[in-house]
Amino acid sequence: MAQRELLYEKISRQIEQQIKSNVLRPNDKLPSLREICTENGVSMNTALQAYFLLEGKGLIESKPQSGYYVSYAYKNILSAPSTSNPVLMYGKEDIEEMIETVSANRLQSRIHFSSGVPALELLPTAKLNKAMIQAIRNLPDNGIGYDHKGNASLKRQIARRSLTWGGSLKEDDIITTAGSMDAISFCMMSLTTRGDTIAVESPIYFGILQLAKSLGLNIIELPTNPATGLEIEALKKALSKKKIKLCLLISNFNNPIGSCMPDEHKKEVVKLLERYNLPLIEDDVYADLYLGNHRPSTCKTYDESGLVMLCNSFSKTLASGYRVGWVAPGQFKDKIMRTKLYHSVSTNALAHEAISHFLENDRYDTHLRKLRRTLQSNLQQYLRCISEYFPAGTRVSQPQGGFLLWIELNKKANALELYDKAILNKISISPGTIYTLQKQYRNCFRLNYGLKWNDKVENSLKLLGKLAHQV
């Protein structure tokens, strides 16, 4: 659902373009608010909103008694990381220990750049508390009894929202789960056996590597472009050389590399699935946090044969602790439904009702709009800091959504060393080596930009940049 651009957004976008194209330069004075009103025939309120938006993004600043000035200036030009280049073989690197170290150290650190969720301050806690209390009232048994079949009204809300990605799910097309990894685990267990091979993007969220490894699967990692995602030619090549049982993609705002597959790529992947009768697990947990004008589509959008199992959750946008997720399992519904039943019997009744209640009116969209604005503004701040404080030649992803940045230091730098130095300063980052089973990404790391922006964060990025010069 493309959103109509509002007046203040339009004004803001035009000024942003002028800044980015160097028509307006750092320290240039901007038109006064009154001038904006007159030129655009808008109210003072609209003019203010436009400037607030630009200020939020760190593009302009107001000087007392003087007016607004361009503040945006990248010290270094930031280029995107290179397309990843894993080899066509099964990686065997042991990542367990490092993952456990990162997870244990995070608890001791002050600044959680390694976190996999937005900061709690950015989530609608008070409203969720109310929804939970309402859930106790709503459910006839107060949520005491089993929820074997999955919350019907939650499934209806999810089906309703499928319009936002061009889908047309029905209530009956959805299986609710305790989060997205729960859904992915049911799909993987239902469709593979020990010794099978699956294909994923590289780098990819380490939890998926761990899960697949623990199920005895071989993993092929495929080259991935930081902007457009999976390199489709590489998938074709892999399919021609190996018997691949299952594919898994984070097609929108991949964790960790931030890529978003263009519609045409998604369509092409779906065609490939059909040709090879290859099931796809599509993990879509970041897509509601798009920073552009509309939510991206999914592979599921173009899937007519039911080979795509679309997995999602509310863990990245509302409450990871509630464990509310779902899968639209296409043709594999019966199998996956049974796997869910055997392994977990029932989902948590109250949490699922609470999220369903939260989705019922505008609350979710209002929250998402606000969260996206914050993330957009944070992203600009982070990019400014990286440009300013990090060594020249540092490459960084420019994600169009989500809250994760992928940073590539120069080839010789060691991000594990940076990790160690950062931890000594109680700053946790997520080293690139845990996002692959091959010897890759030693000079890379992942940063969460979904923290609440403040001086502490800016100073931590500054310190991180300083440490990056030493590795």
Add this chain to the structure above:
Amino acid sequence: MAQRELLYEKISRQIEQQIKSNVLRPNDKLPSLREICTENGVSMNTALQAYFLLEGKGLIESKPQSGYYVSYAYKNILSAPSTSNPVLMYGKEDIEEMIETVSANRLQSRIHFSSGVPALELLPTAKLNKAMIQAIRNLPDNGIGYDHKGNASLKRQIARRSLTWGGSLKEDDIITTAGSMDAISFCMMSLTTRGDTIAVESPIYFGILQLAKSLGLNIIELPTNPATGLEIEALKKALSKKKIKLCLLISNFNNPIGSCMPDEHKKEVVKLLERYNLPLIEDDVYADLYLGNHRPSTCKTYDESGLVMLCNSFSKTLASGYRVGWVAPGQFKDKIMRTKLYHSVSTNALAHEAISHFLENDRYDTHLRKLRRTLQSNLQQYLRCISEYFPAGTRVSQPQGGFLLWIELNKKANALELYDKAILNKISISPGTIYTLQKQYRNCFRLNYGLKWNDKVENSLKLLGKLAHQV
């Protein structure tokens, strides 16, 4: 923890013995309350409590203006079902369809004898609602964020309660899970691979058969005595003939057969485990609902080598919809912890906090005492009805705990036919054939006696008995 017998319990027990040994017979007049006071040197209140207890069990009844009379009279003598006799091979019967039928039909029925939990009316819903609201207040993040490590105070409460079964768990010995089947699934996945063989009691809860089958395991079902549980000689024989990778037992109040292994048997099983280095999953979800004087021990009680993984939950005693369970995984802790993390990431923060809060003071024990009294009284009512209404020769388990009865009709009777006839009358029972993968238990079925006792239940048992005459 053996409980000290209270005065009213003692008086009640003595009268019960006289009734059961036929010293007191149906319609005999009992001593008046005043006589009880004088004879036993107790208060009127104590005398009343003793008679209330007997009344609750259906053993005596008060006649207005006249006094108390013995009402207890079994029309037919009820013997226990025979020890089960499965063969030493891998069963291949398909039980899926019947299980799905039972589950779908239950929703349409009026009387849920096939249910696997006590009736909601017997659970402390209002207090759980309060505990849930308190949980929202207690947790620093209101339960919004991940609970990766498991709720520490819940683990402490579970450790504290391990004294009740002769254990001495520490907080650190426990992994929290989303219910007991979640725990069992993590244990099974951690310790077996496709093609391995596991040994279980027969009959056994169908969910365990389904889970093991879906993981590609071969299942050996072992002869089980309705009173003392697993026949240990049969386990020895199986161990000498087959490579068994894992054993699973419901040692206390087995679902469905109701057996409870004596301490000596548990000790012997643990010795066998050690000799064969054989891990045991012990599913203990019914044990808190003992009807005797104290909670039974577990195999874990005698386990010094850490081979026993004790799985439990609060689904049968408090709230199945909360999904709160745990495992004390012994020597397999690291493995099982990782499996949990890979498949589910985190447990539900609020539900686990709510149960922890509920366990903090006497509430849980008070509730259990009340629930056990109700179940004890229900059990007597059910046995009376079965004796009165079912065909002579009907055998029935005499469980010392839990809320499930196992009924064996005569050899030629068909419980599936009874199932069909019952469903036509909107009564759901659970046919014996779904508790095995072999051709067994065609003349058996399971009844839940954890319903709220009333005329509707009595009439349904009466009707069921009438139908049983026809099959």
